[in-house]
Each structure stands twice: as C-alpha cells, then as structure tokens.
Amino acid sequence: MRPVSYPLIAPSVLAADFTRLGEEVSALKQAGADWVHLDVMDGHFVPNISFGPAVVKALRPCSDLPFDVHLMIAPVDPYLEAFAQAGADQILIHIEAGPHTHRSLQRIRDLGAKPGVVLCPATPPEAISEVLDLVDIILVMTVNPGFGGQKFLSSQLPKIRRIRDMITQSGRDIRLAVDGGIDAATAPLAIDAGADVLIAGSAVYGKKDYATAIAALRTHVAKPK
Numbered sequence: 001m002r003p004v005s006y007p008l009i010a011p012s013v014l015a016a017d018f019t020r021l022g023e024e025v026s027a028l029k030q031a032g033a034d035w036v037h038l039d040v041m042d043g044h045f046v047p048n049i050s051f052g053p054a055v056v057k058a059l060r061p062c063s064d065l066p067f068d069v070h071l072m073i074a075p076v077d078p079y080l081e082a083f084a085q086a087g088a089d090q091i092l093i094h095i096e097a098g099p100h101t102h103r104s105l106q107r108i109r110d111l112g113a114k115p116g117v118v119l120c121p122a123t124p125p126e127a128i129s130e131v132l133d134l135v136d137i138i139l140v141m142t143v144n145p146g147f148g149g150q151k152f153l154s155s156q157l158p159k160i161r162r163i164r165d166m167i168t169q170s171g172r173d174i175r176l177a178v179d180g181g182i183d184a185a186t187a188p189l190a191i192d193a194g195a196d197v198l199i200a201g202s203a204v205y206g207k208k209d210y211a212t213a214i215a216a217l218r219t220h221v222a223k224p225k
Ligand SMILES: O=C(CO)[C@@H](O)[C@H](O)COP(=O)(O)O
Pocket: 012, 014, 015, 037, 039, 070, 072, 143, 144, 145, 146, 147, 148, 149, 150, 179, 180, 181, 182, 199, 200, 201, 202, 203
C-alpha cells in the first residue's frame, strides 16, 4: 500500500476516452492516482448527461482505487443505493440538489460509502456549516459543474481558505477537494488555499503520459500559513 501523501490526485474520467473507459480507469493506479473521480450528470441539475450506476458497476473491476462518485443530479435519494451497490466508495452530493442534504448524507453512510458534500461556485461556505459532522469530504467546484476543460475560477480561493478554517475548527479529519480547471498552474493556488485533494480531468487524460501529468500536479508543497 503506497503511503498517503497529500495532495491526493483524483483524475476525472469525464475527460477519458469513452471508447476505452475500462482501460483508462485501469491505467490510473500505475500512473500514481489516488482516487478515480466519476462525474455523474443527469441533464437536469447540470446541462449535460454522462453516465449512471451501470457504468460505475462495469468499471468497478477495473481498479481497486477508491471510486469517488460526484453526483451532479437532483433528486439524489432515489439513486444512492444503486451507486453504493455499483461500487462507489465515496458519494458526493451537491448542497444545492435539494432541501434534504442532511438526511441524504446520513443515508450514504448507512449504505457503507463515505459521504461528501459539494458546493457550486455561487454557494457560500456557510451553506455546509450544519453538515460538517456528517461528511468525510468537502468538494469545492472551481468551475460551474457540467463540463470538463473549463477555466479555473480563482474567485473560489477565499472560499477554499474559509472551508479549510471550518474544517480545522471542526476538529474532524475531512478531505478538502477542488474540482474544475485544475492543472500544473492552478494546483499550487488550490493547495496554498488549503485543498488536499485535486480532481483533474483534462490535465491528466488530455496528456499523453498520465504518470507525468499526475506528477506535475504534485510538485507544489503548501506554503506555511
Ligand atoms: O465535475 C466536474 C465538471 O462538472 C469535473 O470533475 C470536471 O470533469 C473536471 O474536468 P477538468 O476541468 O479537470 O477538465
């Protein structure tokens, strides 16, 4: 087992070659990835459609890395069990997806997966203050969700710093992940703001060599506060 070293890198398969998705997922562990990020989109909560639990289930045997399932869907409750049974290790739901986030996060943990909460760029950090005790992961979107290959929103950096402080005050071991427009140039900004997990689609799958691409995201060491 590789020792844990931060930041963790979670390539998003949304940017992978969909004609070879199994191979693309299998390649990640050897390339040094820590998680597999699976972007589920319903064409309702976000203006794009990607894949559902059947694809997650089909990919499960392709890697023993944690499957980090990002649900950009609403409502979430009807699908939680299907994604847990498909092999999701972590299920991340948007705080904006509905009024019952608190109950949905409890349900995710009851299903045996790690619960995570996600914030869109327009959502203030305080929106998640009442669920900090229920989550293992907080994901800050640094693009508007729905598509890969977008530009990093540096406006989210103060929010990342604020959420890092909220996590510190909570005393809980919560991963702080960022998602969208993460590459070798923006990764240091996110890390210095307090992120310890980097989700990257085009910065990994858009490159020829995945190991080199992943290593390029890891070079920066967070500046002391
Ligand atoms: O959830 C999303 C998009 O909604 C992300 O996970 C993207 O898939 C990341 O892609 P890049 O911005 O890294 O290309």
